[in-house]
Amino acid sequence: MREANVRDARPAPAGGGAMQKYLAEAVGTFVLVLGGVGAAVLAGDRIGFLGVSFAFGLSLLAMVYTVGPISGCHVNPAVTVGLLLAGKFDKRHVAGYVIAQCAGAILAAGLVLLIAKGAPGGYSAGVEGLGSNGYGAASPEGYGGGAAFLAEVALTFLLVLTVLGATDSRAPVGFAGLAIGLVLTLIHLVGIPITNTSVNPARSLGPALFSGGAALGQLWMFIIAPLLGAAFAAAVYRTVNQPVTQISAARAEQALEGERRQRLAERDVENPV
Template identity: 50%
Template sequence: MKKYLAEFIGTCVLTLFGCGSAVAVNTLLAQSNVLVPLGFSTLLIAFAFGLSIVAMAYSIGNISGCHINPAVSLGMLVSGRMNVKDFTGYVISQFLGGILGAILLFIILGSNASLGTNGFGEASAMGISVGVAFLVEVILTFVFVLAILGVTSKAENGRIAGLVIGLSLTLIHIFGIPFTGTSVNPARSFGPAIVSGLTSVAFAQVWLFILAPLVGGALAAVCYNFLSKED
């Protein structure tokens, strides 16, 4: 239960600080008369998500491994580093943590109009189609989970693993934010989407941000297993 509680807390923190930073940056840009380059705002949001991972990795990493992402847990399951029982407990805890993080953000903002949700079509900054959004999320999650499997494969990488994973997530967000807002994490997407309302566009589209990251995580595990086999 300590592992599950750690995953719950970690996912809550990631959702609150990551999505909260996205909302804060976009709100300030919309209300400011100062022209701020879009790339700068993207960097701020990307580092908010990345640093959240770094903070949690060195806080709960020794307890649960700090997956705080169902796609990462699925990658661990497929790669044989996790059993089905723990996988189930982790995923439930992660989704609940994502929901709590979104609820806290809703309380702080006093509105569920914008909670850092993901989207495609009109909900995407670049207006990409559902097919392109799915492909982008699969690729982003594939790269992210592959990096995690690689850096955590050796015990001697323990001291730098959190930093590497956090910077990898930052990289993923820098590329993905203009396309989908970057999910690569079903729990981080589901929490804000459900708190936004069952009739919201975010909730109607959240299926993609649950399915695509899981596909990307599973593919990364299969690929890493193949690449790392000595025979």
């Protein structure tokens, strides 16, 4: 009996099979876009830029602890590319992650649109934008393409560098979600007036497909700029941060080992064999 309990108390291995990881990424991106874009479209007039910024940050924070131990909670092709270039992600899963992220974002944007259409007077994604990203006339404050490109590169750099640092083997295990969620909030506080803040090609793709027009025509920037920012972040991380060992984002986002063992021990006490 004692041997069985000790064996059960060992930490479960991180993550799951490939399809579990892809499904987790789809779910995580769905929640991010539903929470963030949904807040902008359905409640933006009431909560303003500050509220929308926190909606994105809190959505990501929640998903880090929900799907992070399964997939690492990239929920963003730029983060996936950054982790790959930093040597912290297996290239075999890149395509599966990106496809799952885009699918989750598209489904979430479609759901937000369906809900928005139920408002008095309806809702037109083509006219009102569905929280799409843009520059020039499509920018909330009229910022030009050059400023928008620089902002997206720099803000994605900040996001991906934070992800890389927070999931470093020397960082406090289990606290990555706080840093990542808070930095996404900060990024939106800076970026919403400029482009509505992308830093995530999947997040931009979902609303753009339903909005069409300028949102779809300008989508290229919100794919290229975040990927470029992610590449810069990976280069800086590899230059200034050389840990002895590497751990995956999923492993870093799990609870501390002592906490995991404590929970399993409590389970055994409450449900003895």
